Amino acid sequence: MSERRARVWAGIDAGKGHHWAAAVDETGSTLWSKKIDNDETAILTAMGEILDLADKVSWAVDISGTSSALLLALLAAHGQQAVYVPGRTANRMSGAYRGEAKTDARDAYIIAETSRQRRDFAAIDVPAQLAADLALLTAHRSDLVADRVRMINRLRDVLTGVFPALERAFDYSSQKGALVLLTGYQRPAALRRRGQARLTAWLANRSVRGADTVAATALEAAQAQQTALPGEDIAAQIVADLAAQILALDNRLKRVDKQIRDTFRGHPQAEIIESLPGMGPILGAEFVVAAGDLSAYADAGHLASAAGLVPVPRDSGRRTGNLHRPKRYSRRLRRVFYMSAQTSIIREGLNRDFYLKKRGEGCKHVQAVIALARRRASVLWALLRDGRAFTSAPPATQAA
Numbered sequence: 001m002s003e004r005r006a007r008v009w010a011g012i013d014a015g016k017g018h019h020w021a022a023a024v025d026e027t028g029s030t031l032w033s034k035k036i037d038n039d040e041t042a043i044l045t046a047m048g049e050i051l052d053l054a055d056k057v058s059w060a061v062d063i064s065g066t067s068s069a070l071l072l073a074l075l076a077a078h079g080q081q082a083v084y085v086p087g088r089t090a091n092r093m094s095g096a097y098r099g100e101a102k103t104d105a106r107d108a109y110i111i112a113e114t115s116r117q118r119r120d121f122a123a124i125d126v127p128a129q130l131a132a133d134l135a136l137l138t139a140h141r142s143d144l145v146a147d148r149v150r151m152i153n154r155l156r157d158v159l160t161g162v163f164p165a166l167e168r169a170f171d172y173s174s175q176k177g178a179l180v181l182l183t184g185y186q187r188p189a190a191l192r193r194r195g196q197a198r199l200t201a202w203l204a205n206r207s208v209r210g211a212d213t214v215a216a217t218a219l220e221a222a223q224a225q226q227t228a229l230p231g232e233d234i235a236a237q238i239v240a241d242l243a244a245q246i247l248a249l250d251n252r253l254k255r256v257d258k259q260i261r262d263t264f265r266g267h268p269q270a271e272i273i274e275s276l277p278g279m280g281p282i283l284g285a286e287f288v289v290a291a292g293d294l295s296a297y298a299d300a301g302h303l304a305s306a307a308g309l310v311p312v313p314r315d316s317g318r319r320t321g322n323l324h325r326p327k328r329y330s331r332r333l334r335r336v337f338y339m340s341a342q343t344s345i346i347r348e349g350l351n352r353d354f355y356l357k358k359r360g361e362g363c364k365h366v367q368a369v370i371a372l373a374r375r376r377a378s379v380l381w382a383l384l385r386d387g388r389a390f391t392s393a394p395p396a397t398q399a400a
Contacts, residue, residue: 004053005031007058010022010050010058011023011060011110011111011113011115012071014067018037020033021033021046024112030109033108034046038067043074047078058115059075060083060121061111082123083115084121084122085114085115086328125292130266131288134267134289135289137259141257145253148253152173154242163221169221176209176250177214181208182240185218187228188228191222195219260281261282264284265281267284272383273384276344277349277350300378305329306333307329307330307333307334307336308325309334309374337376338373354372355369
């Protein structure tokens with residue numbers, strides 16, 4: 001048997017079906033390298049073999065998502081801490097080693113070597129049950145929203161080919177009555193035969209708000225087109241089917257939104273997060289998922305930097321003061337702060353005043369919203385640190 005080391009570094013190239021793990025010592029020599037099935041027994045066996053190599057093992061993985069969920073859970077259950085080595089970093093580090101081959105074994109070795117040489121990688125914490133539930137729910141909601149956008153675009157495209165006047169008449173992304181109309185009537189001739197009185201009654205029976213307005217708008221579009229276009233019958237069937245699917249998808253989104261709201265409000269800091277103007281339960285849930293443990297951020301600047309709200313310098317020689325938008329940050333966290341900031345400026349208040357101040361200084365809309373998002377990141381961090389809800393008036397200071 002080989003001599004037991006004081007410390008080794010284990011790098012894992014994670015995958016769906018299997019992982020490849022490699023362990024190196026303090027000199028960078030490979031001590032262990034094997035393929036591991038994404039199975040509990042295989043992972044535990046490999047973990048035991050690697051732990052037998054040294055008194056202390058430092059683990060590193062290149063994926064912190066669903067592919068490595070079982071692996072990370074088993075590491076955490078056995079008291080092992082893993083760090084996250086981004087794939088972009090590992091890819092760039094591969095150019096520093098001999099050869100151009102691309103194999104799982106080489107990738108695992110590079111991940112282990114990178115974690116050995118750098119000590120600033122973020123640790124991966126296995127999320128608690130509530131955070132894991134919110135991560136699944138918010139990801140599912142994003143998929144449903146993407147499906148809805150795709151269906152609406154497809155519906156408008158098909159409808160434009162046979163009834164362009166009706167396609168222009170409504171905003172199908174926000175008007176439920178227009179979608180209900182399309183489930184029964186998609187052709188101008190059918191609308192004209194129905195007439196306004198009977199069409200209004202048909203829509204009212206299906207609980208459409210403003211049924212008379214929807215019927216009048218649809219009949220006005222039908223009067224503008226007297227010609228039947230080729231493929232009208234098949235297109236009408238496709239439009240009716242797409243409209244029904246969108247309405248069903250809207251009901252699914254309502255159920256998911258309610259589930260996210262109920263789950264998020266079980267979080268101990270949910271009331272504080274929701275107290276910030278513009279931060280509702282959906283964005284609050286996404287913040288909990290994207291930000292993770294707040295103790296990982298030393299101050300508000302670290303939180304804003306993680307969200308890509310802090311410019312980075314690009315100086316060289318005499319060229320100083322060049323600030324650019326960062327490239328490596330959490331897109332999801334940035335979206336939370338940006339969308340909440342944009343929502344907060346709708347109503348009168350401190351957020352809108354700050355936005356208008358930045359616009360008055362010559363900033364464009366996006367620049368002013370990003371500046372507001374940066375300010376709000378500091379405010380939210382302070383609220384969570386102090387454990388208090390947001391108020392328009394500053395807290396009273398007490399004399400020492």
